Amino acid sequence: MILITGGAGYIGSHTNKALHNAGYDTVVVDNLCKGYENFVKWGNFENYDFGSKDVSEVFEKYDIDGVIHFGAFSSVAESVEFPQKYFKNNYKNTLNLLQVMREYGVDKFILSSTAAVYGNPEHVPITEDQDLKPINPYGHSKFITEKALQREADKGDFNYVSLRYFNAAGCDFDGEIGELHDPETHLIPLILDAAIGKRESISIFGTDYDTPDGTCIRDYIHVNDLADAHVKAYEYLCKENESNIFNLGNGEGYSVREVIDMCKKVTGRDFEVKMDDRREGDPAILIADSTKIREKLGWVPQYDLEQIVESAWKWHERMNVI
Ligand code: UDP
Numbered sequence: 001m002i003l004i005t006g007g008a009g010y011i012g013s014h015t016n017k018a019l020h021n022a023g024y025d026t027v028v029v030d031n032l033c034k035g036y037e038n039f040v041k042w043g044n045f046e047n048y049d050f051g052s053k054d055v056s057e058v059f060e061k062y063d064i065d066g067v068i069h070f071g072a073f074s075s076v077a078e079s080v081e082f083p084q085k086y087f088k089n090n091y092k093n094t095l096n097l098l099q100v101m102r103e104y105g106v107d108k109f110i111l112s113s114t115a116a117v118y119g120n121p122e123h124v125p126i127t128e129d130q131d132l133k134p135i136n137p138y139g140h141s142k143f144i145t146e147k148a149l150q151r152e153a154d155k156g157d158f159n160y161v162s163l164r165y166f167n168a169a170g171c172d173f174d175g176e177i178g179e180l181h182d183p184e185t186h187l188i189p190l191i192l193d194a195a196i197g198k199r200e201s202i203s204i205f206g207t208d209y210d211t212p213d214g215t216c217i218r219d220y221i222h223v224n225d226l227a228d229a230h231v232k233a234y235e236y237l238c239k240e241n242e243s244n245i246f247n248l249g250n251g252e253g254y255s256v257r258e259v260i261d262m263c264k265k266v267t268g269r270d271f272e273v274k275m276d277d278r279r280e281g282d283p284a285i286l287i288a289d290s291t292k293i294r295e296k297l298g299w300v301p302q303y304d305l306e307q308i309v310e311s312a313w314k315w316h317e318r319m320n321v322i
Contacts, residue, residue: 001025001026001062001063001064001065002019002024002025002026002027002064002065002066002067002068002234003027003058003059003062003066003067004016004019004026004027004028004029004043004067004068004070005028005029005030005050005067005068005069005070005071005097006029006030006035006069006070006071006072006112007030007035007039007043007068007070008028008030008032008035008036008037008039008040008045009030009034009035009036009039009070010168010179010180010181011070011112011165011168011223011227012030012035012068012070012071013035013036013039013040014171014172014177014223014224014226014227015068015070015226015227015231016028016041016042016043017041017042017172017176017177017227018224018227018228018230019042019043019068019231019234020042024231024234025043025044026042026043027043027044027045027046027058027062027064028040028043028044028045028046029046029048029050029055029058029071030045030046030047030048030071031047031048031071032047034181034182036180039177041176041177044062046061049093050069050071050093050096050097051088051089051092051093051096051097052096053096053100055096055097055100056100056103056104059100059101059103059104059106064101064104066106066107066109066110066234066237066238067097067101067108067110068109068110068230068234069094069097069110069111069112070112071089072089072090072094072112072141072142073085073086073138074114074138075138075185076136076138076139076279076282077279077280077281078138078185079136079137079138079141079281080136080137080280083137086137086138086140086141087137087141087144090138090141090142090145091141091144091145094111094145095148098148098149098152105157107157107158107159108160108234108237108238109149109159109160109161109237110160110162110163110230110233110234110237111142111145111146111149111160111161111163112165113142113146113163113164113245114138114139114142114164114165115164115166115167115219115247115249115286115288116134116135116138116139117134117139117142117143117146117164118130118132118133118134118139118283118286119132119133119134119135119139119283120133120283120284121283121285124253124286124287125251125287125288125289126247126287126288126289127247127291127292128164128245128246128247135281135283136280136281137281138281146162146245149162149243153243159237159240159241159242159243160237160243161233161236161237161243161244161245161246162244162246163226163230163246163248164245164246164247164288165221165226165248166218166219166220166221166247166248166249166250166286166287166288167186167187167218167219167221167249167286168221168223168226169186169188169220169221169222169223169308169309169312170188170220170222170223170224170303170308170309170311170312171223171311171312171314171315172223172224172311172315173224173311173314175314175318178315178316178318178319179223179312179315180319187218187256187259188220188259188263188308188309189316190202191259191260192263192312192313192316193316194271194272195263195264195267195269195271195313195316196267196269196316196317196320198320200271200272201271201273201274202260202271202272202273202274203273203275203276204256204257204260204273204274204275204276205256205276205277205278205282206276206277206278206279206282207275208278209284210284211255211284211285212255213255213257213258215255215257216255216256216282216283216284216285217253217254217255217285217286217287218256218259218286218287219249219250219251219252219253219254219286219287219288220250220254220259220305220308221248221249221250221288221301222301222302222303222307222308222311224303225248225250225299225301225302225303226248228299228302229246229248229293229297229299232293232297232298232299233246233297235297236296236297244296246290246292246293246296246297247288247289247292247293248288248293249286249287249288249290250288250290250301250305251287251288251289251290252287252304253285253286254305259305259309260273262305262306262309263309263313266306266309266310266313267309267313
């Protein structure tokens with residue numbers, strides 16, 4: 001049985017589905033502070049806070065073999081405003097979970113990490129061996145969590161994989177689950193809100209970056225490709241007695257303007273685009289070198305930006321009809 005913290009959230013629910021399709025039993029632990037109970041369509045569900053001692057009741061009830069840990073806050077902007085909130089939930093509460101895992105002899109752990117651990121990278125595409133110099137509290141909270149995991153693995157009888165996500169986007173092609181944040185801060189759903197008429201316009205945060213069109217460049221990866229990487233990472237932990245860290249991105253960068261253009265093309269709708277100030281904590285360019293995970297786990301991303309936006313648009317239209 002795999003325990004999935006945050007499995008009622010966006011990436012967690014897509015991974016729960018992928019694990020189920022691969023034949024695994026799962027139990028989702030989520031306190032629903034960000035997630036949705038109706039996103040838990042596979043396996044078991046327990047409404048617990050993984051940061052509290054009570055989570056040991058879940059380890060008591062189920063025969064847990066490994067943990068995939070999505071339960072975390074993930075907004076760069078919010079982390080700049082409320083750093084303590086991020087260090088407490090993303091770092092301190094993970095330590096609690098690790099302690100309970102140790103008590104129950106659970107030795108496999110997968111962390112949702114982030115490209116934000118790199119800060120402003122020294123070179124792009126970014127390889128895993130670059131210096132980690134996070135420039136926002138979100139990235140910093142994941143950076144120290146990775147360090148704690150490394151120390152835990154050094155002690156023995158415990159292995160982890162840290163997956164450093166670039167920009168997760170897109171939705172389940174069956175439309176069973178999707179992306180739903182409250183408040184929404186991510187670029188693609190906000191653009192689609194403008195396309196569907198829920199927002200008057202989309203604002204570009206910064207047009208004076210050192211990039212060809214002046215807007216930030218990111219590496220967008222379909223959430224199903226991310227989910228598939230978790231299945232492969234879990235299989236790796238079952239087979240190999242070692243820990244590892246992998247970047248997870250498509251290896252292609254798109255500027256904010258290019259993403260907006262792609263959304264206009266896919267939706268066939270036009271909307272107002274406004275120029276705004278930079279958002280604090282945003283590096284100019286984040287593009288993954290994912291060679292390591294391709295070679296080591298045989299992971300190959302299936303979807304490009306157009307398919308990402310198509311799947312997100314399908315979900316968006318569906319959500320706004322209901
Ligand atoms: N962004 C933007 N307008 C918005 C939301 C985001 O210009 O309304 C930009 C943001 O500054 C970043 C990129 O879009 O350069 C992706 O932001 P998002 O919040 O989706 O993901 P992040 O890179 O912060 O994980």
